[in-house]
Amino acid sequence: xxxxxxxxxxxxxxxxxxxxxxLAGTIAQYExxxxxxxKFGLPADDLHLIGPPTWMSGLAGALxxxxxxxxxxxxxxxxxxxxxxxxxxxxxxxxxxxxxxAGLKSLKFVHTRHGAGDREIxxxxxxxxxxxxxxxxxxxxxxxxxxxxxxxGGYAIIGYPKFDVCRPTAERQRLFDNDLPxxxxxxxxxxxxxxxxxxxxxxxxxxxxxxxxxxxxxxxxMLFRKRMQISLKPLRFAMTGxxxxxxxxxxxxxxxxxxxxxxxMSYTEAADLYLGDVSSQIYEFLRRPxxxxxxxxxxxxxxxxxxxxxxxxxxxxxGADDLISSIDEAFAGHDGYVAAQQSxxxxxxxxxxxxxxxxxxxxxxxxxxxxxPRQPDTLDPVAG
Numbered sequence: 001x002x003x004x005x006x007x008x009x010x011x012x013x014x015x016x017x018x019x020x021x022x023l024a025g026t027i028a029q030y031e032x033x034x035x036x037x038x039k040f041g042l043p044a045d046d047l048h049l050i051g052p053p054t055w056m057s058g059l060a061g062a063l064x065x066x067x068x069x070x071x072x073x074x075x076x077x078x079x080x081x082x083x084x085x086x087x088x089x090x091x092x093x094x095x096x097x098x099x100x101x102a103g104l105k106s107l108k109f110v111h112t113r114h115g116a117g118d119r120e121i122x123x124x125x126x127x128x129x130x131x132x133x134x135x136x137x138x139x140x141x142x143x144x145x146x147x148x149x150x151x152x153g154g155y156a157i158i159g160y161p162k163f164d165v166c167r168p169t170a171e172r173q174r175l176f177d178n179d180l181p182x183x184x185x186x187x188x189x190x191x192x193x194x195x196x197x198x199x200x201x202x203x204x205x206x207x208x209x210x211x212x213x214x215x216x217x218x219x220x221x222m223l224f225r226k227r228m229q230i231s232l233k234p235l236r237f238a239m240t241g242x243x244x245x246x247x248x249x250x251x252x253x254x255x256x257x258x259x260x261x262x263x264x265m266s267y268t269e270a271a272d273l274y275l276g277d278v279s280s281q282i283y284e285f286l287r288r289p290x291x292x293x294x295x296x297x298x299x300x301x302x303x304x305x306x307x308x309x310x311x312x313x314x315x316x317x318x319g320a321d322d323l324i325s326s327i328d329e330a331f332a333g334h335d336g337y338v339a340a341q342q343s344x345x346x347x348x349x350x351x352x353x354x355x356x357x358x359x360x361x362x363x364x365x366x367x368x369x370x371x372x373p374r375q376p377d378t379l380d381p382v383a384g
Contacts, residue, residue, distance in 0.1 A: 001032050002162040002264065003114040004091040006357035007134070007364065012042055014361050018368065021046040021085070025074050032260075036165075050078045064226075068094065076102060083107070087368060093126045108371060110134065110364055116160065116348040117280025118309045119193070123147055132367045134360050136160050136283075137350040143306065153370070156363035159356030160349045163287070166265040173270050175216065175254055182214040183207070183327060184271035184285070187295075188278045189223040191238035192231040195277040195295035196223060202320035203275070203295070204247045210324045215253045218267045220279055224257040273330060274314075282310045283348050289341040291334040293317060293326060313341045 005022075012020045022037075024030035030049045037044045052060050052073040063069035071094055075082070079102040082088060088095060088107055091114040098104045111130040113122070116137060127133070128149025135141050135157045144150045176182065185203055187196040195203070196219060207215040223229070229238050248255045256262045268274070268285040274292045276282060282292065292314030302308035302316070314337055317326050352359070 001029060001091075002165050004089060004112045004161070005033060005036060006161040006164045006355075007089065007112060007360035009036070009040055009042055010355070010357045010361035011364060014358075014365060018365070019046065021048065023078075023081075024049050025051065025071060050074055050081065053077055067230075072097070079104065086372065087364070089364065093129075096126060096129055099129075108132075108367075110367065112161070112360065113140070115280030116140065116283040117278070118307050119278050119280070120307045122280075123149070125149070130154075131371070132156070132363070134158050134363060137346075137348045139309075139344075139348045156359070156366075157350050158359035158363055159351055161355075161357040161360055162265070162284070163349075163351070164355045164357045166284075173266060175270055176214045176252060178214065178252065180212065180214045180252060181272045181331070182216060182270060183273045183275055184216045184218060184267050186267075186274065186276040186279050186281050187219045187223065188276070189220040189226075189229050190231045190278070191229050191236040192234065193278045193298070194220075194223075194229075195297045196240075197229075197238045198297040199295055199320040201241075201244075203323060204244075204253070206320060206323040207253060208247060208250055211252055212324060213252070213327065216256070216267045216271060217247070217253060218256045218262040221258045221262055273327065275327070278308070278310075282313070283345060286313065286341050286345045287349075289338050289345075291330045292337070292341070293330040295319065309344060313337055313344060 008020055008022060011018060022033050024033055024047065027049065030047070033047055034044055037047065052070050056073060060070040060073065075095060075098055079098065082098050083104055085107060087110060088098070089110040089112060091112045096109060098107060099109065108131045110132045112134045113136065116139070123143045127144060128147070131154070133144065133150055133155045135155055136159060137157060141150070141155060141157060144155070187200055188194040191197055204217060207213060224240055227240060229240060230236070243255065247253050261267065265284050268281055271285065272290060274282060274285040274290065275295065277295055277297070285292070294311050294314060294316045296302065296316050296318055300308065302311055315326065315330055315333070317323070
């Protein structure tokens, strides 16, 4: 939500000639948007909750733990609502099925993306199927252009709208009743890429036994939302498993498998060291250069692979063996990575004096004016 909603709010402020409708697919999204609209003094008249048909709720509950069933059915069940729009602004790619499957050929699609990460899926064929792509920085542009997925007029570099709403506080939030250094462990959910399925429990056990560091365990929000995770290329299945209670009850371990704090940068701001694999949250952490370490659970040949560019920002570990000693070394050797961290952050996220959400809104407005040169009194883009 933080990657798209701030742009919608700026678009609402920017011009009265465009009507902005916010469509929330879950109650949690709806409440997030309602609170944000109230906070920014914006009307909630065009905020709507959509979802799958009520009679499908039982089936959706069963299937959502394996596939994004509710999201797909919500799109198809509300196709007439989407048909009434001129532009659809989204942070994900599933909504493209409204064009390919639901037949909404005239609807224009704008992609805000979500995150500034390096994973291959962020630069696949579907990334080039949008009419306008809003990018965090030059890295995204260069990779999409090299792949032949965007051309002139089809993109705008706007920075990172999430930074507009998730601002660091002057005093770091205190999460533990001690003064130990804090490590954030943030594994991804993809069985092909994540460190969780092979090494995750060993990571937790190492910190549990050591007591030398505090640990925030805040994985990708989708990791524990599904009992089984699937990656497609190559096809792999993996069970998420259960988290032993001793880790939840440990005073120097904080476990958060999906609250709002796991995505609002609370933990990337609070940590002294980032431990992960392929999550794009590494770039949110690198807004302030600090020690990093990465776990390669798959024997990856990564050094010249642009999908692992962020692994140049800290030591890459082959697993969880001697983990605490490796964390010690990552802290001690951080100075050798500072230049790489600063360079890659700047290449990935274009920070300027103008808020990114306003840059995004202006890019959408410019796109609308180009696409609909004879505008009616009201156009209906939607973000949400």
